[in-house]
Amino acid sequence: MGKLLVPLLAILLFITCKKDDAETKIQVCHKNQKEGTSHTITINESALPAHLAHGDVLGPCFETVTICNQVWMLKNLDVDRYRDGTPIPQATTAEEWIAAGNAETGAWCYYNNDPLTGATYGKLYNWFAVNDPRGLAPAGWHIPSDAEWTTLESCLNEIAPTGNVGGKMKEPGTTHWDYPNANATNSSGFTGLPGGARGYQGPFTGIGDFGIWFSSTEADAIGGVWGRYLISHDGLIYGSYDLKKNGSSVRCLRD
Numbered sequence: 001m002g003k004l005l006v007p008l009l010a011i012l013l014f015i016t017c018k019k020d021d022a023e024t025k026i027q028v029c030h031k032n033q034k035e036g037t038s039h040t041i042t043i044n045e046s047a048l049p050a051h052l053a054h055g056d057v058l059g060p061c062f063e064t065v066t067i068c069n070q071v072w073m074l075k076n077l078d079v080d081r082y083r084d085g086t087p088i089p090q091a092t093t094a095e096e097w098i099a100a101g102n103a104e105t106g107a108w109c110y111y112n113n114d115p116l117t118g119a120t121y122g123k124l125y126n127w128f129a130v131n132d133p134r135g136l137a138p139a140g141w142h143i144p145s146d147a148e149w150t151t152l153e154s155c156l157n158e159i160a161p162t163g164n165v166g167g168k169m170k171e172p173g174t175t176h177w178d179y180p181n182a183n184a185t186n187s188s189g190f191t192g193l194p195g196g197a198r199g200y201q202g203p204f205t206g207i208g209d210f211g212i213w214f215s216s217t218e219a220d221a222i223g224g225v226w227g228r229y230l231i232s233h234d235g236l237i238y239g240s241y242d243l244k245k246n247g248s249s250v251r252c253l254r255d
């Protein structure tokens with residue numbers, strides 16, 4: 001009995017001590033099973049098992065849009081950690097951005113290093129972050145391949161074959177897009193925004209004028225990657241040949 005009591009006391013004391021510390025707060029996507037809704041809540045880390053047990057998922061909730069059987073995140077990716085929790089380095093100066101590209105290591109930045117752009121456009125990532133084995137996409141998600149982008153394009157073209165696939169994917173109006181934001185209807189719900197890009201030498205370009213998204217598919221052995229871009233002055237969607245060292249937006253697709 002005495003032998004049992006000592007470890008028991010030790011455990012109790014440990015729990016008591018821990019409660020005195022400021023507990024680590026974490027975000028979970030809390031699911032209301034009855035209403036079928038979900039929203040992001042912040043909880044004490046010690047409460048995590050209980051939340052996971054009733055079906056919550058670690059990390060924030062992501063708004064989604066379903067287009068032709070594909071479930072896309074509604075917003076560009078904005079994470080600063082890989083799936084395993086490892087922080088992704090932020091590269092603010094051109095020197096830091098160039099160094100990450102040359103070392104072929106993942107990096108992110110805000111357009112113009114302005115955190116306010118992140119709320120609307122998400123972060124810009126180089127492709128080494130996209131391709132990192134620790135996983136850029138949150139659990140349950142992945143970066144779309146070139147073929148998966150093509151599936152989206154083909155399907156949107158079939159719904160109304162006007163050739164205006166990009167227009168179906170752009171947020172209408174000029175709140176975020178530069179004039180003229182031609183043919184933008186957003187009939188797909190994709191709500192593409194013009195987050196611009198960061199060149200491999202560090203300069204930012206194109207916010208308001210175009211949005212560019214990486215795919216997970218390498219184009220060649222000399223540093224090229226396929227992606228897609230949408231632009232203000234017409235309603236087309238373009239295939240992009242992007243450099244891994246450049247910074248682009250990322251949209252995730254559900255597994």
Ligand SMILES: [Zn+2]
Pocket residue numbers: 030031051054056
């Ligand atoms: Zn919960």
